[in-house]
Amino acid sequence: MAASTPAHHVLVLNAGSSSIKYVVFDAGDLSERARGQVERIGEPGGEAGNHRQALALIVDELGKAGIDGNDLVAVGHRVVHGGEAFTAPTRVNDDALQTIRDLASLAPLHNPANADGIEVARHAFPGIPHVAVFDTAFHATMPAHAYRYAVPEAVYREHGVRRYGFHGTSHQYVTGETARRLGCPVDQVNLVSLHLGNGASACAVRGGRSIDTSMGMTPLAGLVMGTRPGDIDPGVLLHLATSAGYSADDLSALLNRESGLKGLCGAGDMREVLRRSASGDEAAELAVRKFCYQAAKQVGAYAAALGRVDALVFTAGIGENNPEIRAGICAELCALGIHVDPKRNAAPQDNGFAIHASGSKIVVYVIPTREEFEIARQTLTFVEDTGSFVTP
């Protein structure tokens, strides 16, 4: 159609197995122009039978919002696992798409759906760059002593068994925002970031780069989560397999769906856990205490790794919204000189705010994460840096 139509939007797609979420940003000032999602893809009574139909619905919705496919500068795609192949935003061609599919062995729940989303979007918007932004990429700067497990080198080389880390886009976004608030260049900021949602991870950032993170080869490791246990003695799994008859599927269900807060007290949603805890449910009290203790231990470990910590940052559903959990974690960190101001901690948090007391040695921020914004920013930076506005 009109070749002269000015291209001035960037579309961000997050394709899961049963949903596609989208956000459209103005390519000039990165203000948000539209957002929505198609859910229950392929399910009975769902809006769309497959990803192609879901994207057609999204194109319709964009049209109603006055956004034409010809207005798009680029599409940024969230991809969970980049393995060792992708350490930065990458323009998706046929080879890259195949590599994303091949990484399904490392992220079986996510990468195939991410790849399906990219495939249908490349057909729907053929003339523009499609840029994959990986959850693992921010952690590509970890040194070997952080990303290697103490297992034989052959196991690492042959099976990709190493720490990759996740939530990278979120940790990177709050790193940039923290530097901005501190008024220092991002490459000078040292911080610990706590992304506390259904999934939860901590990240140690030195000079604006990830040097360690609590999730590992998979998103099961590290902090206590809604239904995942976080760190656990690997011998437990051997024990359950050899002495209690657990199959690989049983272990997967145990670790992905039945553990964490839910395993400890029967509820995986932190709001429900806190309600039960407030009414004197001892299992829920334990779940809250364990959640905070584990997170605080991780912050302490990263303070040791970093040497100097300028800021502790809370983000994602629990980190952004719950003063009690923030206070519970910080209460375990007095040894680091971290002190929270109860009034500030309880205050509303429109665009992120500082919650530390005036005598605190480390600044404590609450910063709402904006993963889609960060994907849009990285996508635009990529197309500007590579001059790929006009496709061959």
Ligand code: ADP
């Ligand atoms: P996801 O990891 O799925 O993106 P979110 O970042 O949205 O999830 O976080 C979801 C979690 O945040 C849930 O455990 C939910 O209970 C919790 N949450 C949201 N609001 C609050 C709140 N006000 N207090 C406590 N927990 C909250």
